[in-house]
Every structure is written in structure tokens, then in C-alpha cells.
Amino acid sequence: MGIELVVVGSIGLDDVETPFGSAKASLGGSAIYFSMAASYFARVGMVGVVGDDFPETAPAMLLRRGVDLEGLERRAGNTFRWGGRYGFDLNERETLFTELNVFSDFRPELPSAYRGAPFLFLGNIDPALQLHVLTQVERPSLIAMDTMNFWIHGQKGDLRKVLRKVDALLLNDSEARELTNRTNIVSAARAIAELGPRIVVIKRGEYGAMLFFEGEFFYAPAFPLEDVRDPTGAGDSFAGGFMGYLAQCGELTWDALCRATVAGSTLASFSVEAFSVERLRSLDTMAIQRRVLAFQKLTHFTSMDGSLRVAPGVVHP
């Protein structure tokens, strides 16, 4: 089976502390979370760079999930490292250190087998590199991207250029506000669509995700979980579920985008249940389908049409 979905992003070894535990040098980075999540729906090709300290167990795990690693570059030096700490408010994190290492010279090159893939996700990397990737692909049906505050402030010019060339932007609500200088999230979504991407997904952490497409909104709340152990990678797992589902279903209708948003929320909800990609490596059909059904139940209410009587008041004003 050919590559259906290509992801370009960071690969790292993370030190993470939360009130519920910690992990040292555990597998992380946007391309990793994305690939693991998307692997449940589509054949993924991963583009990224690692150093010679990268554990051999990691590629083996990705291969078991069917992820293609021809795009994985190995260089002399250390893998990207990141350390972060979460308090009891898991929406807020503190970065303890960042060591770019081999990631600082990352210049993504797509293997020829990836260039015709119908779905492409540009992880949160320098917009100049995102543009460089776009010069290498044929005509994907859907190009989506992520970004972050760092590029919004530092690379506004390049960022705007990429935005004009992509179909979808996935980003956090604080990033949406900074990108558009609008505090209202509905208004920010509309403003982003005017910058290029006709599909806008605003991720709101523990509150869920909002899809904006052709003037309409869809909202998927985050799945209510009693045990959230590590929120790292939730956004990338969301993106993996979202894009993986679209690659599988092959349609880009309103309905398909809503279902993709639920698929993204589903994979994100699994991701945060354990450190690193521990939970994402061991899912099965049953677990995923059960949670999708639970999502359906979470927001479903029987129609009030006809049954809702509105009391008119004594005298109309």
C-alpha cells in the first residue's frame, strides 16, 4: 500500500514532570505523536531527524504500527531534547529546557515515494521549512499545518506565505488570538480563514476543539477523563487522528470534517492517559470504536422540535 499521509515535524526525547509522575528521555515530538495516532487509520510516512542517541526500540515500535520510516533521517549528534513541567492545572506548562541538537539543521527532504501522497501535514516547524516541503510535493488533496506562538511572532512573513498555500490550519486558542489580534475565538476563526486555510481547527486543551468550515462551526468537547497523566502531545495526537481519519475516508465534506474532529479528539483523549506514546502504541479497534461511541453519547440530546413551548409572557413588549 502506498503512503497516504505524510507528516513532517519534530522528533524528540522529552523529560516530563506532572503531578502524577515523570518520564525521562521518553519518545516525543509532533511527528511521533501524529504518526502513532494517524497509524490507526492510514498508512503514514514520517519525515524527521534524529541523532545517534535515538533508542532503537522507537523505530521498531513505529514500524509495528505500520509507519513508514524512509523519511527518517539520522545524523551524528544528539536528538532534539525538551523538558517540561505541569502543575495541577494541566492546561499550563513550564518549559524547563530546549536543546535543538540535530533538529537545528533539519531541512526536510521527502523520499520520492512520499511526494505523491494525497494528504500532508506540516507539523509545527519553521514556516520557511514548511514552504520548502511544499515545493517537493505533487498535488495533495489536503494540506494541513500547525504553528505556534514562536513563529507567529518571529516569522510572520513566511507564516503568511504558508497559510496562503494550505487547506487547513490546526492551532491552539491562544495562538489563534495572537495570530489575528482578536480575542473572540469565533471572530479569530473567521479571520484565519481569510488568511488562506478554508478549514480552521482551534484546539482548546481540556475544553475540546472547534472546527470552522464554510461559515459553520462544529464543537467536539474533550472527552471527560478522570485520569489525565500527561497532556504532552495531545494536540499532535489530535492532528494525527483528524488527518488519519480524513485520509481513510477520502472525502472532504462537512460531515467528514466533523467526524475527523471527533476522531482527533478520540486519539487525543487516549494520548493523555499515559506518558509519551505509551497509550497510543496499544490501542485496538474495539477501544477506539468504544470511545467514538462514548463521544457520540456525550453530546447527543433528543430533539426538542415541537416539544419546546415558549411562554409568551403576559403582554408582548
Next chain:
Amino acid sequence: MGIELVVVGSIGLDDVETPFGSAKASLGGSAIYFSMAASYFARVGMVGVVGDDFPETAPAMLLRRGVDLEGLERRAGNTFRWGGRYGFDLNERETLFTELNVFSDFRPELPSAYRGAPFLFLGNIDPALQLHVLTQVERPSLIAMDTMNFWIHGQKGDLRKVLRKVDALLLNDSEARELTNRTNIVSAARAIAELGPRIVVIKRGEYGAMLFFEGEFFYAPAFPLEDVRDPTGAGDSFAGGFMGYLAQCGELTWDALCRATVAGSTLASFSVEAFSVERLRSLDTMAIQRRVLAFQKLTHFTSMDGSLRVAPGVVHP
């Protein structure tokens, strides 16, 4: 028609500033927002106290909405006053002043016509007064209450007593965390149910509201609005829509509670579109039904049963 729903709460004159405007001595307080919202679904009796500075236009407006005012007490002195300011982040507000005035001696007495009402809402007042109200009612089908951080810290004993006597608690997420000392909101909801109320509704401001009942969760996102002008009273309008709908439909099933949560979100979404109760005074059947339908669309996705194929990976782990 007899009184179906009684609310006991504060009535005030508010000075409010938001980035989108301001209002001076405008009608506010939990009982006011609640009554106006609930009036669209049920016959409401309002219990509260006002001073001799209370504008005559206010009772007239409530009467036009069919709200019964036999429980409205008038005293010599000034009405409760509150002043607050919101920044661009409308989730956070600063209290500029609070003058209790006649509210400081408020001791709610229910007119005899209110004592047999099947639905009762205890607004956010001193838990000792909430208990005092409970001694006056016959056997309501549903008693719901609100509370706030001030009582959680200052009146924990009385608050726990009321909690054991009510069916439903509606509160903000920060209050739910403080009441239970749990940061996880799912876990907090479960812990609250163990304190007494078998129905727990956690209000999350611009992120929506979560219903917990018999071990199950329902989530209604806040309606995505481009123009939010004044969030004051959103929670009380939610409570009014929620209780008003239940009083109208008369059932206390899971389905009815989900629909009530949507009715609450609907009324809250109208409330924040204008200062004070300006928007709540002029709704009609069509406007309410249209927004309920929009809510339905906001979270609806076509079922993925059967269509979702999960890729098993190359080798099962």
C-alpha cells in the same frame, strides 16, 4: 396558573464595564437573570429584596414576562449594588465594589402560594438562608442550588447541610475544584454527587457546561458567538433556562436533563449578547427554537459505526 418554579436569590443594581461598553445601575442579581430566562418556559415566582431606589420599570418588565412578584420584598434603604469590570478575557472579572444594603438583612419568606411549587432554585446566597427556605417548602419534585467560593470557604458546615438536602448543584468549575479539593473536573463532579446532589452541573463559562447524573456525562459547549458584550448573569441565565425547561417538561430523566442543559446554554448565550437583561426581555419562540436547532447542529456528527476501519499495524504488540 399556579407557580411552577420558585427562585430565591439576589436582586441588584450593577455597574458593569466591558471592553465593549458599560452600564450604570442596571438591573442584575441572580434572581433577576434566573427569572427572566426561566419565564420563557414556566410560571416563575421570585423571592428577593429591593430598596426604595429600585426602578419602577423593573417590576413592570418582570410582570410582562409573567414573573410573579408576590415574593418581592421592599424595604427602606438602598438596593444591593455591585460593580465589576471585565478585560478582553471575558472569563475573568474584577469586582470593583459590593454594597449589600437591604440585602444584608435579607431573610427570605415564601408567600403561601409558592410553598407547594414543584421546582425550587436556591440562588447563590448564604447557605443558612438556603436552609431557612427549605423549612418553608412542601415537597418540591426538584430542588436545585448554586453556591460560590465565598460560602465554600466561610460556611462549609451549613453548605454541606444544604447539599445533603438538594437534588441538583449548579456551580462553576473553579468552585467545583475548591469544594472538593480535586483539580480534575470529572473527579470533582463525582465527589460532589457523594455530598448529596445526584445532579451536578459544572458551568465552564465560554467553554460550556457539563452535566453529571447517575455516572454519565453530557457536555453542551457554549454557543459560538461573535459578539459577547457582557458575561454578567450568564450562569444565572443558564440556571433559569435549565430549571425552566425541567419545570415545563416535568420529567427528570437523563434525556430531559440533557435537553435542560441545552436550554440553559441557549438562554445563557442570549444573555451575554447585551448588557443586563436587555436581550432576555425581548426573545420570542422563533429566536429560542432557532438557537436550540443551531446547538443541535453544533455537536452533531453522523455515526461512524461500521465505517471506521482501524488499521491493525504490521504486528500486534
